Amino acid sequence: MPPTSSQLLLSPAELSYLHSSLSLTPPIRPDGRTTTQFRPLVAESGIIPSANGSARVCFSDGTEAIAGVKAEVEKSQWRPGSTEQSLQVDEDGGDDEAGQAGTQGTGENSWISMSIEVPGFRDDDALPVFLSAMLTEALLADGKLKDRLWINRRFHWKLYIDILLLSAPLSYPLPLLSLTTHLALLSARLPKLKSEGDEDPLFDDDWEASTYLYPRDTKGACLDRPPITLLVIAVGPNFVFDPSKEELAVAEAVIALSAGTSDASTLNKNLRLLSIRTIDPPSRLTPLGIPDALSSAATGSAPLPPDEQLAAREGTDEHGVWNPPRGGMKRAVLAQIIKAVIEPGGVAQEVMDGLMHVEV
Amino acid sequence: MPISILPPAPAPSISYGADPSDSDDDFDLDGDIDMEGTSRGLKRPRTSQRHIVTPGELVTDDTQWMRGHGAYHPPDSTAIHSSVFGTILKTNKLLSIIPLRARYTPEIGDLVIGRIIEVQQRRWKVEVAAPLLASLPLSGINLPGGALRRRTAVDELNIRNFFTEGDLLVAEVQSVYESGQATLHTRSTKYGKLRNGFFMSVSGAGGGGLARKGGIARSRRQVFTLSTGRGGGDIDVILGVNGFIWIAKHVKPKMEEGPNRLEESVSMDVYSSQNNDIGVETRREIARVAGVIRALVEGGRRVDEEMVVKAYEVSLEMEEGMDVEGGDFLGGEKGRRVVEAVMSG
Amino acid sequence: MPLDTSSYSLALLRLDGRRWNELRRIHAQISTQAAVDGSSYLEMGNTKIICTVTGPAEGRRVGGGGSGGEATIQVEISVAGFSGVDRKKSGRGDRRIFELSYTIEQAVQTTLHTQNYSGSTISINLHVLTQDGSLLAALINAATLALIDAGVPMSDYLCACTAGSTTNTASSKGAPRPQAALPGLSSLDEEADDPLLDLNGLEEQELPFLTVGTLGASEKVVVCIMETRVQATRLEEMLAVGVDGCKRVRSIMDSVVRDHGKRMVDEG
Numbered sequence: 016m017p018p019t020s021s022q023l024l025l026s027p028a029e030l031s032y033l034h035s036s037l038s039l040t041p042p043i044r045p046d047g048r049t050t051t052q053f054r055p056l057v058a059e060s061g062i063i064p065s066a067n068g069s070a071r072v073c074f075s076d077g078t079e080a081i082a083g084v085k086a087e088v089e090k091s092q093w094r095p096g097s098t099e100q101s102l103q104v105d106e107d108g109g110d111d112e113a114g115q116a117g118t119q120g121t122g123e124n125s126w127i128s129m130s131i132e133v134p135g136f137r138d139d140d141a142l143p144v145f146l147s148a149m150l151t152e153a154l155l156a157d158g159k160l161k162d163r164l165w166i167n168r169r170f171h172w173k174l175y176i177d178i179l180l181l182s183a184p185l186s187y188p189l190p191l192l193s194l195t196t197h198l199a200l201l202s203a204r205l206p207k208l209k210s211e212g213d214e215d216p217l218f219d220d221d222w223e224a225s226t227y228l229y230p231r232d233t234k235g236a237c238l239d240r241p242p243i244t245l246l247v248i249a250v251g252p253n254f255v256f257d258p259s260k261e262e263l264a265v266a267e268a269v270i271a272l273s274a275g276t277s278d279a280s281t282l283n284k285n286l287r288l289l290s291i292r293t294i295d296p297p298s299r300l301t302p303l304g305i306p307d308a309l310s311s312a313a314t315g316s317a318p319l320p321p322d323e324q325l326a327a328r329e330g331t332d333e334h335g336v337w338n339p340p341r342g343g344m345k346r347a348v349l350a351q352i353i354k355a356v357i358e359p360g361g362v363a364q365e366v367m368d369g370l371m372h373v374e375v
Numbered sequence: 376m377p378i379s380i381l382p383p384a385p386a387p388s389i390s391y392g393a394d395p396s397d398s399d400d401d402f403d404l405d406g407d408i409d410m411e412g413t414s415r416g417l418k419r420p421r422t423s424q425r426h427i428v429t430p431g432e433l434v435t436d437d438t439q440w441m442r443g444h445g446a447y448h449p450p451d452s453t454a455i456h457s458s459v460f461g462t463i464l465k466t467n468k469l470l471s472i473i474p475l476r477a478r479y480t481p482e483i484g485d486l487v488i489g490r491i492i493e494v495q496q497r498r499w500k501v502e503v504a505a506p507l508l509a510s511l512p513l514s515g516i517n518l519p520g521g522a523l524r525r526r527t528a529v530d531e532l533n534i535r536n537f538f539t540e541g542d543l544l545v546a547e548v549q550s551v552y553e554s555g556q557a558t559l560h561t562r563s564t565k566y567g568k569l570r571n572g573f574f575m576s577v578s579g580a581g582g583g584g585l586a587r588k589g590g591i592a593r594s595r596r597q598v599f600t601l602s603t604g605r606g607g608g609d610i611d612v613i614l615g616v617n618g619f620i621w622i623a624k625h626v627k628p629k630m631e632e633g634p635n636r637l638e639e640s641v642s643m644d645v646y647s648s649q650n651n652d653i654g655v656e657t658r659r660e661i662a663r664v665a666g667v668i669r670a671l672v673e674g675g676r677r678v679d680e681e682m683v684v685k686a687y688e689v690s691l692e693m694e695e696g697m698d699v700e701g702g703d704f705l706g707g708e709k710g711r712r713v714v715e716a717v718m719s720g
Numbered sequence: 721m722p723l724d725t726s727s728y729s730l731a732l733l734r735l736d737g738r739r740w741n742e743l744r745r746i747h748a749q750i751s752t753q754a755a756v757d758g759s760s761y762l763e764m765g766n767t768k769i770i771c772t773v774t775g776p777a778e779g780r781r782v783g784g785g786g787s788g789g790e791a792t793i794q795v796e797i798s799v800a801g802f803s804g805v806d807r808k809k810s811g812r813g814d815r816r817i818f819e820l821s822y823t824i825e826q827a828v829q830t831t832l833h834t835q836n837y838s839g840s841t842i843s844i845n846l847h848v849l850t851q852d853g854s855l856l857a858a859l860i861n862a863a864t865l866a867l868i869d870a871g872v873p874m875s876d877y878l879c880a881c882t883a884g885s886t887t888n889t890a891s892s893k894g895a896p897r898p899q900a901a902l903p904g905l906s907s908l909d910e911e912a913d914d915p916l917l918d919l920n921g922l923e924e925q926e927l928p929f930l931t932v933g934t935l936g937a938s939e940k941v942v943v944c945i946m947e948t949r950v951q952a953t954r955l956e957e958m959l960a961v962g963v964d965g966c967k968r969v970r971s972i973m974d975s976v977v978r979d980h981g982k983r984m985v986d987e988g
Contacts, residue, residue, distance in 0.1 A: 024540065026570075029572075031650050032571065032650055039655060046662060046669070056381070057383045057384075059383045071383075302539070334652065335651060365378050
């Protein structure tokens with residue numbers, strides 16, 4: 016299970032207040048947002064001219080991330096059994112995709128490589144490794160991206176996605192990194208191929224002739240879009256999107272959901288659920304709050320030894336005292352979350368549409 | 376639209392290579408001294424708004440000035456140079472430079488909110504957003520059972536039951552070491568452990584730019600009570616000078632009379648971590664106050680009692696006028712409108 | 721050869737159109753990130769750096785602070801994989817990065833007044849977005865701006881830039897020339913041997929250069945690093961050109977800082 020990021024330190028009284036506010040119906044968030052309301056964010060793309068695609072996203076809590084996409088030509092390794100599948104002639108009549116008609120082969124998962132830099136963490140620490148695994152999984156899930164990297168039987172594009180997190184992660188940085196990657200991929204372009212067949216690839220020097228990695232039609236509208244990953248927390252029967260770090264600290268369950276487009280022709284209809292991952296909620300590691308009845312500071316007597324204290328504590332269940340949550344989340348809540356994300360006009364659609372306006 | 380994605384703010388246009396000496400050169404230090412001496416007998420410091428100095432810049436050669444914070448003498452020289460980027464402050468013969476943006480530096484008498492980071496044998500280490508952790512000794516807190524009670528060994532064993540790691544408290548700075556480390560105390564009923572509410576910190580790092588852009592001003596009324604609309608009841612707001620803020624439901628403290636009327640006795644639940652019952656309306660209003668403060672900070676305005684109360688009332692009025700489509704969230708566009716209304720009204 | 725010697729001596733223009741003593745375009749901003757104590761963004765030509773400073777702050781662990789009476793400075797540099805023309809991922813153990821961060825740590829130590837905050841730590845994080853020459857110089861300048869933004873007291877600006885020379889070792893006057901016997905090489909005597917200011921990526925690959933950092937507008941040199949070989953007689957003029965360039969860099973950085981301050985005071 017992916018680990019949580021560095022702990023936010025809160026007192027038992029604060030934890031209890033936040034948890035009880037979020038458990039109400041409807042839940043009251045500490046900044047007054049609705050359950051599906053995101054904090055305003057700043058986004059721009061194309062900031063690194065020497066990369067194929069790039070983007071920068073800042074959340075309103077000050078965290079910032081920059082992603083760059085670079086593509087390099089690599090020699091393909093011949094795999095037995097792959098020659099039958101390659102050279103599928105794939106011409107969609109009626110679709111006016113610029114420069115995409117022609118032969119296509121199948122791609123390999125290894126052609127996409129992602130690396131995430133988190134300040135304060137080494138490259139082989141758990142957090143960057145899990146983050147990059149989750150994001151890559153979502154990218155490869157629909158299978159179409161890697162196919163677009165095929166050039167001919169001898170060469171292919173190797174896509175390198177480098178993501179820099181510019182501030183120390185206090186709340187789980189997954190949604191920030193996912194939105195930044197989405198925007199960088201959306202704006203990424205590959206140079207136009209001039210050579211034919213299986214000869215050494217030769218490309219057009221004119222960058223204006225380059226094609227988008229995620230194809231667009233002649234009017235510039237996106238025909239396909241990269242996936243996004245959203246973070247959702249559940250508290251009791253409620254679920255909340257874009258949690259702030261205080262909300263994360265009291266969540267009973269934390270879910271990372273990846274949603275992507277299904278088919279080019281059904282872009283405006285339902286999105287697909289690509290993956291769900293649970294993340295260890297940090298609330299489990301918080302210490303128990305002590306109710307007044309058991310407080311030995313008030314009476315001035317010596318404190319009980321730890322095991323007796325725990326036993327005494329187990330018996331009480333008073334309001335206003337913090338109890339780290341136990342157990343998982345209810346299936347009904349999970350079903351509601353999935354529905355809220357991928358239904359038409361749902362949260363994922365809103366986020367993707369918002370990001371598209373940045374790029375176009 | 377549950378998500379609003381904004382384009383980045385354009386980079387400010389800077390006039391490069393402008394002669395830095397033309398705007399603030401040759402300001403008359405001596406002239407200012409005369410005015411202060413004769414017209415006002417007070418020692419009130421005057422900040423020169425327009426005299427911005429940058430690190431390494433020569434402030435004055437005049438040997439009559441003593442150097443305060445933010446200024447230094449280069450080796451082999453009696454001239455005073457600035458070591459930070461800020462504005463000049465003249466207090467009688469003391470010349471100091473207040474940085475425009477810096478970590479909070481504790482001063483004696485400051486009311487601060489802190490979080491316990493470490494528990495040691497006879498004291499706690501408290502995070503107050505200063506360069507060094509502040510220290511709260513066991514002798515600096517009120518013990519239940521009387522203010523003059525002696526600290527016993529049992530109290531040392533119980534130390535975690537008073538304050539443990541993560542607890543929030545409001546305290547006063549008792550003294551400051553030369554290194555900048557502060558010593559706190561909570562020896563009054565208005566200080567102590569905080570509960571029944573919500574914590575927030577200003578400007579991310581917590582406390583940059585005290586009385587300047589988006590900071591907490593050192594005023595006399597840093598703790599105040601708002602009576603809220605919409606059935607929220609009374610809400611306490613504590614604005615710590617270090618940029619930490621506490622917003623909570625107002626709960627009447629249980630005052631026990633000690634044997635001597637003059638003695639303030641500390642009730643049993645001063646160190647309680649158990650919240651009282653807090654109603655839905657109160658929680659909503661706490662969220663609203665938090666949003667109002669955040670909007671003031673993002674708009675670069677001072678945060679003090681007057682501004683918070685005004686902004687809160689403005690946000691209530693605006694709520695009446697328009698529909699509640701965006702919920703109660705006061706970030707972004709809505710927050711900006713509230714701040715504009717406060718500044719104009 | 722990026723610096724085509726024949727065309728240079730004719731028009732005295734470098735490949736990007738600059739003369740020998742012209743700096744590239746410098747663009748800088750401070751306070752670019754709200755969540756940290758100090759931050760800056762610097763562009764020197766096409767080299768783009770983001771710097772964030774946290775501190776002075778005390779580490780959570782006891783004993784992680786300064787060694788007896790001074791604040792500790794930690795510098796971390798991360799070079800993005802997309803920063804060069806080819807994608808290159810450099811791990812943390814890269815020697816070059818370690819040398820850069822050590823140099824910056826030592827340099828910053830000389831200017832900061834660390835005795836004010838004994839026991840605390842100042843962490844400087846530098847991110848390289850694109851590189852096109854003058855990497856160390858840009859890192860030092862960006863770090864200075866971010867430290868000023870964080871309000872850490874210092875003696876003066878720490879400014880740096882690069883200086884190079886158009887001559888190469890084999891053809892400078894006075895050097896022993898083993899190839900004197902070969903025909904056609906005597907014409908190399910006539911080439912121009914100007915020192916150059918602020919080299920870009922292509923020039924750095926081909927020509928000898930050094931990075932020099934000074935304390936403010938004084939001529940006190942704090943950093944001087946050269947990794948290529950050059951004739952000893954050329955060194956002095958390169959250093960002079962570099963120090964002069966640093967003075968100009970300082971005035972540019974100063975106007976950025978003042979401008980920001982003026983805006984803050986006007987609004988607040």
